[in-house]
Amino acid sequence: MILLLVEFCILIFGIWIVWSAVVGAPWLPTPKKRVRGMLEIADVNADDIVYDLGSGDGRIVIMAAKEYDAKSVGIEIDPIRLLYSRFAIWRHRLKSKVTIIRGNFFKMDLSEATVVTLYQGHEINKKIRDKLAQDLRPGTRVVSYRFILDGWTPSKTNKESSTFLYIA
Numbered sequence: 001m002i003l004l005l006v007e008f009c010i011l012i013f014g015i016w017i018v019w020s021a022v023v024g025a026p027w028l029p030t031p032k033k034r035v036r037g038m039l040e041i042a043d044v045n046a047d048d049i050v051y052d053l054g055s056g057d058g059r060i061v062i063m064a065a066k067e068y069d070a071k072s073v074g075i076e077i078d079p080i081r082l083l084y085s086r087f088a089i090w091r092h093r094l095k096s097k098v099t100i101i102r103g104n105f106f107k108m109d110l111s112e113a114t115v116v117t118l119y120q121g122h123e124i125n126k127k128i129r130d131k132l133a134q135d136l137r138p139g140t141r142v143v144s145y146r147f148i149l150d151g152w153t154p155s156k157t158n159k160e161s162s163t164f165l166y167i168a
C-alpha cells in the first residue's frame, strides 16, 4: 500500500515537472544577488508597478516591494509555486503591496506595468516579445535575466550578471 502511494507521488511529481516544462520555463529561481541586480538596472522605485512574468516563489515581487517600495504583481501558472509565494507574501506582511495572479502570462493584460521582469528561456522570450510590444506603454522597462529578447536592442547590459534592460 505504501509502495503504491510512493509510486503515485512519483508519478504526480513527474507529470508536474513535464507539464511545467511544456507550458513554459520550469521553476529555476533567480539568485537573490541577481534579483537585486535586475531591480537596480531598471532603477525600480516607489512609483513603479513591477510585473514578474512567471513569478515562481515570489522572490522578485517581494524584493521589489520590500527593498524598493514598489507595488508588484507576479503571474504564475504553477499552483504549488503560487501557494508558496502567497504564503511568503503573507509572512513578509506585504499583502497590500504584492499580488500574485494565477494563470498564463500570455493571456494577461500587462498594460499596468511600468517594469516587467523575466526569467524564461530563449523560445518563450521570442514568443512574449510581440505581446510586450502590444501591451506595454512606451517607456516601460523590461529586464530579462540570462536570455535576450531577439530583435530588441538592450538599452543597458550587465554581461557579468547576464541582465538585459530594454525600454518598450
Ligand SMILES: C[S@@+](CC[C@H](N)C(=O)[O-])C[C@H]1O[C@@H](n2cnc3c(N)ncnc32)[C@H](O)[C@@H]1O
Binding pocket: 020, 023, 024, 025, 026, 027, 028, 029, 030, 052, 053, 054, 055, 056, 057, 058, 059, 060, 075, 076, 077, 078, 081, 103, 104, 105, 106, 118, 119, 120
Ligand atoms: C525560471 S522560473 C523563474 C521564477 C522567478 N521569476 C525567479 O526569477 O526566481 C520560471 C517560472 O515561470 C513560470 N511559468 C512558465 N510559463 C508560464 C506561463 N506561461 N505563465 C505563467 N507562469 C509561467 C514557471 O512555473 C516558473 O515558476
